[in-house]
Structures are given as structure tokens and as C-alpha cells.
Amino acid sequence: MTTRRPRERGVTVEDVARAAGVSRQTISNALNAPHRLKAETLERVSAVIEQLGYRPDQSARSLKSGTRRIIAYPTPVDDPANPNPLMGGFLEAVVAASGEAGYRILLVRPRPGQSQEQALDELIAARTVDGFLLSDVLRDDPRVAHLTAAGFPFAAFGRTAPGQPQSWADVDSAQAMIDLVGLIAARGHRRVAFLASTGGQPWMDDRRDGFLAGARRHHLTTQVYSVPGDDPAGIVAATRDLLSGRARPTAVVVSGDWLTLGVYTAARAEGLEIGEDLAVAAFDDLPITGFLQPALTTVRLPLRRIAEALINRLLRIIEDGVTPEAGLLLPGELVVRPSLGP
Amino acid sequence: MTTRRPRERGVTVEDVARAAGVSRQTISNALNAPHRLKAETLERVSAVIEQLGYRPDQSARSLKSGTRRIIAYPTPVDDPANPNPLMGGFLEAVVAASGEAGYRILLVRPRPGQSQEQALDELIAARTVDGFLLSDVLRDDPRVAHLTAAGFPFAAFGRTAPGQPQSWADVDSAQAMIDLVGLIAARGHRRVAFLASTGGQPWMDDRRDGFLAGARRHHLTTQVYSVPGDDPAGIVAATRDLLSGRARPTAVVVSGDWLTLGVYTAARAEGLEIGEDLAVAAFDDLPITGFLQPALTTVRLPLRRIAEALINRLLRIIEDGVTPEAGLLLPGELVVRPSLGP
Structure with a gap:
């Protein structure tokens, strides 16, 4: 082993x-x-x-005896009939990156009635794993606080708080949104709306803040519409409301690809041609985006680079005892497709 | 633990x-x-x-000491930008079913240069896991042969050969296809085509055999078209060829949802309206199917039931030493949507 x-x-x-x-x-x-x-x-x-295609050479690392060569990944609960492709893609990238370094991924989930902290403690106490990889990290994430207090190695997809170990990597969502709004402004749009679900996840807030920063920079008139959850009917109703006003926006930026399904339906219902009467752009580059007509302009997450950076950082902690001094922001990739118009 | x-x-x-x-x-x-x-x-x-919503009660099982409560899952290589939703959905169902029984899933993959057998042996020798869960099981799968020879517990999503342990569960693809063809025949179609990629996987052969059995039962005229791989251009060309003949089929059954993207494109190019001029049905119920216009008739895989049956069977072997005498076929669910027409 x-x-x-x-x-x-x-x-x-x-x-x-x-x-x-x-x-x-x-x-x-x-x-x-x-x-x-x-x-x-x-x-x-x-x-x-x-x-x-350069990948940092893991074999240069010193071998530390006594490691299990197993990393625990608390896997988010999902729907087997419609699994989240971002989480599936991230997991694949994590398995590839950890495999290159000779580590395997153990999928963990609290048992019914068990708290996140109890689930972590059970794994630490049983010495089953060398460290944790966290995703979907929220502000004040109890898992981060608990692992910090326990002094146990972890790396996080998503930002930790100041004062906590900065062993994280994340997409620079705000910058990607600033770039996207810059492109929209360059195409002559002056009235631009932002449509989001009110989930309150930090990455969704980053996207909104990036949108607003970009709009300020280009002196655009903006509206921000928030709909609760990701209920399709709610999205359709909000978008129709948005598009039926007297000074309707000529471009809509959507906080995530999934919501654009409602936007496309609403635009059709209002008799607007996407890419001609209305520019639409979103975020995530989900596999569905290629099937939308017209195809959707969006931002692709650098999942392989994030996974590699996280495994790299986690193994530095596990094998060398070195915790990174700062988090790592990686750029999203703007994918321009016909929904943005000419 | x-x-x-x-x-x-x-x-x-x-x-x-x-x-x-x-x-x-x-x-x-x-x-x-x-x-x-x-x-x-x-x-x-x-x-x-x-x-x-009944689930067999795992807690009635006797506890066997010395188990790691870890099941190894050799995870297929995937594309992070477009992960296979069937494998993602199956993994989610497996994590849920094993978690209920107090077991966790370790994702394993041969290291570069390592054979499948060596990867299995390494895990067995290190006593890291209690058993293996296999998916994408092929005819003469070397992993099944190796685990059988080693006498180590496993369960397989996909059929094992006679003489090997029958610790498998699978979708009854052939029966689902027979049902689907029966429905197509009942709607008056007499000339029906089957379009498949020539992957040679056993489940794809089952689908084709089921199609042919159903067509024989209803005395339908059939054509079987095979295209190499899942190259979209190849599918489009094959379908256009199929639809341009003098006695073109009025219904096309496609071996998997993914290929229907090419079929939709080809039908449009030939000026045929799917659901009116041409009935289309496929298999898998991928999340993309809801975004096709018109929505696609397809067969849903019972992923939760398969995962539960496999974990159930594997734990019977691990904990009680009892290997099932026969494999378990579970029915697919026909999901009828507008692509099948009136």
C-alpha cells in the first residue's frame, strides 16, 4: 500500500x-x-x-508512514434520477487527482440522527482516514469549524473564514461575472437584469456581487430579481414580470444554468426571440446547456484544476504538515454561445 | 464503528x-x-x-465482528465536464443504501500501469474492504473471474456467467423493450427501425434482442442500424439514410437516449415532425430527455432498487456467508412522452 x-x-x-x-x-x-x-x-x-497539461508531481513528496492513503469526502445528498452534474464532475476530478497521488476517496455521510460533527469525529477516532475534502462549504460551515478545532487535515472547495486554515480553493465567480457583464456592455446593452434563486449560498452571493460590480463599472441600469428556491413556475412568472415592463431589460444574466429553462419558456411566452430580442447568459456550463435552443452563453467551472489544487493542498498538510497561507481562486471560463446574440 | x-x-x-x-x-x-x-x-x-416505500430491514442481520464496514466500488472513468448521469445516480443510490446498513463506499481505480486484478488484489491483501461492488459488468469480466477465484465477496450490477456466484442484479432490458415495441405496435406502426451504437456491451445486446423479440411477436417489419461509437455526425447520417428510403420506418427505437439527439437533428433535416411523422422512443431516461422537443418516450432504470438489492446481497455474503442462488432482474419503467405520437 x-x-x-x-x-x-x-x-x-x-x-x-x-x-x-x-x-x-x-x-x-x-x-x-x-x-x-x-x-x-x-x-x-x-x-x-x-x-x-502540466500536473504537479506528487511523487516528489516525502512518504509519511502510518497514513491510510484514504481521504474522506462528505458527499452531498443527491437525486438518483437527476444527479447534480457539477458534483459528479467534481468527484470524478477528485478521484483522478487523488489516484495520481496514491490516495483513495471514501464517501461519507452522517447516519440518520447523527450530526455532521459526530460523523467527522467517528472517522477521526477510528483513524479510518488521513484527511477530509469538503465541498459546498457554507459561511460558518460547522464542518470547517470542527476540523479546525480538532486540528485535523482538511481542504475545502469554497472559502474558509479568516482565522481558519486557508486550505481552500474556489472559482473566482465574481471576476467571471464582471467579465461577462463587460462583454454584454460591449455589445451595446444598457439595461441588464440579474435573476437569481434566493438560496443564500456564498457562491451565489459572489455571482450577484460580481454582476453588480460589472454593471457599476459600465454604468448599466440594473434590476435584481430573486425567486425563492428553483421552482420552474416561479422562475417563469418572475421572468415574464421582468420582460413585460415598459423599460424591459435587453439582457438577462441568470445566477445558474438550471434557471434559464424558465427564462427560455418565459421569453417564448412573451414573444421574444432569445439571442435577437433578448440576450441571455448564465453560469455553470451544465451539460444541458448544449441542448437549449439557442445554445446558452455561460461560465464553465475549472473542476479539474480545483480538484488538483485541493488534493495538492490536502496532501501538503497530511504528508508535510504545511498548511497553505492563503486560499486559491481559480478563473472560470467564459463560454460564448448564440444566446448572447450578435 | x-x-x-x-x-x-x-x-x-x-x-x-x-x-x-x-x-x-x-x-x-x-x-x-x-x-x-x-x-x-x-x-x-x-x-x-x-x-x-418499503426497504428491507438491514438491522435484523447479525453483526459479524472484524468487518471494516467498507465496500470498494471500482468507479468507471468519466468526463468531469459531462459526467454520465446514470453512473452518478447509481452511486448516489449505492451510498444511500450502504449508509442505511452502516457501510461506506471506497472509490477505487487501478493506478496507471496496474491491471484491474492487481488493483483488486492490493485491496484484498491490505484488508481494506469487506467486499466489492461492480458496475458495467461485461461478459467474461476479468474482475468477476478474479473475485470468484479469490473467493472474495462481491455483487455485480450486470450478469455473471453460469458457474460464477449469482450475486448480481440487473435491469430486465429485454422485457422493457418487448413492452415498448408492444406499445408501438398497438399504435398502428408496422415498419419499425432499431438504431444502436456498436458498443457490444451486454446490456445493449439485451435491448436489441428485446426489440427483435417484440417485433416478431407483433409481426413488424424491422431494420436494425448500427453505428460505430456514439459520434453525433454518424448517428445523424445513419438516421437520414434510414429516413430517406422508399419504405421508411414510421417508428424508430434508439438503444440509448444520448443517440436520440442525432435522430432529432436528422428528422428535422428530412422535414419530419417527431411525434407526428415519426415516432421515437429510447432507453435510460437521462435528465436531458426532458429538454428535447418534443419530450422523449424512454425507459427509466430502477437505480434505487438495483442499488438496494446489490447492497442487500453483498451484505448477506459478507455478514452471513450466504451467496444468492440466482440473479435478480428488476423491471425498467416505461415513461411515455410526446415523441411517441398519438
Whole structure:
């Protein structure tokens, strides 16, 4: 169980440094301490990393005996008939990244009647796992607080609070929204609406804040519509309300792809052609987006890079005892499709 | 780790037996040895089980000390940007069913350069897990042969060969196809085509065989079109070829939902209205099917029931040393939507 596979000759950090015209340390910073780099350097280096398919070499890490080589992943409850593709995609990326480093993923979920904290304690006490990978991290997430208090290794998809270990990685949703609104403004739109479900998750707030920051920058007139939950009828009604006003917006930014199904229905009901009379853009790049007519402009989450960064960070803690000093924000990718219009 | 949660008062086997007007043994047979029951009894009992939401009580099982309470699941490689929703849904159902019994799922995958057998042996030797859950089981699956030879507990989503342990559950794809063709025949269609990718997986062969059996029963004229892989352009070309002939079929049965995307495109290109000029039906009930226009008639896989049956069977082997005498076929559910026409 402690034998590492022999290192395969692939893309090395030297290859990436040479191609990007920077030092090895800069590549390392881009992966582990991106705040130390200038934005333009980070962008150039990230593009080269992506282009060459470089993955940090886990085999350089010291082996620490006594590890189980098992990472616990508290898996969110889902609907078997319609599983969340973002969580499925993230899990696949996590299995691939941890497998490369010789670790396996144990799916864990509190038993009925058990709290999140009790479920974590049971695994820690039984020494079943070396660390935890958390996703769907909320503000004041009790799992983060509990693992911080227990001093047990973890890494989080989503931000931890100041004062907690900064062993997290996340999508820079706000920046992606700023870029999206910039594109919409450049196409001549002046009245732009933001449509969101009122879930209150931190990533949804980031998307809204990014929208508002982008709109301010370009002096756009905005409306923000919030609908409770993700009930399709509610979305359709809110969008029809939004589109039937006298000064209707010419572009609608939706907080997540799933809600656009209601927006498409509402636009049709109001006799508006999406991509011609109304520009629509959203967030997540779910597989359904390719089936919408017209295809949807959206933001793709860098799930592989997030998974790799999280496993990388978690193993630094488990194997080397080193906790990252800062979280890691990774850029979303704007995918422009016909729903945005000409 | 060995504390079981207290049994919750839920639907009992007695409740189900009373509602269905049969004995407890009949309920047990319906779940574990359905071949012992008449088709009509099985159907009635299955409907009541579904309706009452009955789940077999795992807590009645004897506890065997020394178990890890971890089940290994060799997870298929997937695409993070477009994960297979059937595998995601199955995994969710497996996590739920194993969690109810106090077991967790360890995701395993051979390391690069490692064979499937070596990956299994490593886990067995290290006593990491109590048993294996296999999915995507192929004919002559080397994992099944290896676990059979090793005498190690496993259960398989997909059929094992005669002479191997019959610790499997599967969808009765052939019967679902026979039912689907019966419905198409009842709506007056006489020329029906079957469109499939030539993957050669056993479940795809079952679907084709069921189609042909149904067509024979109703004396339908059939064509079977096979296209290599699931390349959209290939599907579109094959379907256009199929629809441009002089005696074109009035109904097309597609081996899987994913391929219907090409069928919809081809029908439009040929000026045919799906649901009016051409009936289309497929298999899997993927989440995308709801977004097709018109919505697609398809067959839903009973993923929760399969996961529960497999965990049930695997734990009987692990905890009681009892291997099932026969595999378990569970019915698919026909979901009729407008693509089938009037």
C-alpha cells in the first residue's frame, strides 16, 4: 500500500517554466500562492499550464508512514434520477487527482440522527482516514469549524473564514461575472437584469456581487430579481414580470444554468426571440446547456484544476504538515454561445 | 464503528404483506428470489413495495465482528465536464443504501500501469474492504473471474456467467423493450427501425434482442442500424439514410437516449415532425430527455432498487456467508412522452 508508481516522463515544471519564460518558483507560486504574482503573469502562466497539461508531481513528496492513503469526502445528498452534474464532475476530478497521488476517496455521510460533527469525529477516532475534502462549504460551515478545532487535515472547495486554515480553493465567480457583464456592455446593452434563486449560498452571493460590480463599472441600469428556491413556475412568472415592463431589460444574466429553462419558456411566452430580442447568459456550463435552443452563453467551472489544487493542498498538510497561507481562486471560463446574440 | 443506529419505525415486511394480500415469504421472494413467483404476483407485490416505500430491514442481520464496514466500488472513468448521469445516480443510490446498513463506499481505480486484478488484489491483501461492488459488468469480466477465484465477496450490477456466484442484479432490458415495441405496435406502426451504437456491451445486446423479440411477436417489419461509437455526425447520417428510403420506418427505437439527439437533428433535416411523422422512443431516461422537443418516450432504470438489492446481497455474503442462488432482474419503467405520437 505504500509503493508509489514509478514516475512517468510527462510535462515537467521545467517544461512549463521554459514555455512561459519564467522561473520554476513562479510556476510553483501560480499553483500554490497565486496572490504573489501579477495578474498578467498569472494569466500567462495559467494558460501555459493548461496548454501543456502540466500536473504537479506528487511523487516528489516525502512518504509519511502510518497514513491510510484514504481521504474522506462528505458527499452531498443527491437525486438518483437527476444527479447534480457539477458534483459528479467534481468527484470524478477528485478521484483522478487523488489516484495520481496514491490516495483513495471514501464517501461519507452522517447516519440518520447523527450530526455532521459526530460523523467527522467517528472517522477521526477510528483513524479510518488521513484527511477530509469538503465541498459546498457554507459561511460558518460547522464542518470547517470542527476540523479546525480538532486540528485535523482538511481542504475545502469554497472559502474558509479568516482565522481558519486557508486550505481552500474556489472559482473566482465574481471576476467571471464582471467579465461577462463587460462583454454584454460591449455589445451595446444598457439595461441588464440579474435573476437569481434566493438560496443564500456564498457562491451565489459572489455571482450577484460580481454582476453588480460589472454593471457599476459600465454604468448599466440594473434590476435584481430573486425567486425563492428553483421552482420552474416561479422562475417563469418572475421572468415574464421582468420582460413585460415598459423599460424591459435587453439582457438577462441568470445566477445558474438550471434557471434559464424558465427564462427560455418565459421569453417564448412573451414573444421574444432569445439571442435577437433578448440576450441571455448564465453560469455553470451544465451539460444541458448544449441542448437549449439557442445554445446558452455561460461560465464553465475549472473542476479539474480545483480538484488538483485541493488534493495538492490536502496532501501538503497530511504528508508535510504545511498548511497553505492563503486560499486559491481559480478563473472560470467564459463560454460564448448564440444566446448572447450578435 | 460497530454501533448500529436504533431501528426506526418505518414500513415493515408485515405492512407490505398485508397490503399485497400475500405472505411475508412472498415479499422476501419478490426481493431475493423473484423467479419463484408468478409474473402477476411479482408485479402486484413490486407495485406495493414501491408504493409503500418499503426497504428491507438491514438491522435484523447479525453483526459479524472484524468487518471494516467498507465496500470498494471500482468507479468507471468519466468526463468531469459531462459526467454520465446514470453512473452518478447509481452511486448516489449505492451510498444511500450502504449508509442505511452502516457501510461506506471506497472509490477505487487501478493506478496507471496496474491491471484491474492487481488493483483488486492490493485491496484484498491490505484488508481494506469487506467486499466489492461492480458496475458495467461485461461478459467474461476479468474482475468477476478474479473475485470468484479469490473467493472474495462481491455483487455485480450486470450478469455473471453460469458457474460464477449469482450475486448480481440487473435491469430486465429485454422485457422493457418487448413492452415498448408492444406499445408501438398497438399504435398502428408496422415498419419499425432499431438504431444502436456498436458498443457490444451486454446490456445493449439485451435491448436489441428485446426489440427483435417484440417485433416478431407483433409481426413488424424491422431494420436494425448500427453505428460505430456514439459520434453525433454518424448517428445523424445513419438516421437520414434510414429516413430517406422508399419504405421508411414510421417508428424508430434508439438503444440509448444520448443517440436520440442525432435522430432529432436528422428528422428535422428530412422535414419530419417527431411525434407526428415519426415516432421515437429510447432507453435510460437521462435528465436531458426532458429538454428535447418534443419530450422523449424512454425507459427509466430502477437505480434505487438495483442499488438496494446489490447492497442487500453483498451484505448477506459478507455478514452471513450466504451467496444468492440466482440473479435478480428488476423491471425498467416505461415513461411515455410526446415523441411517441398519438
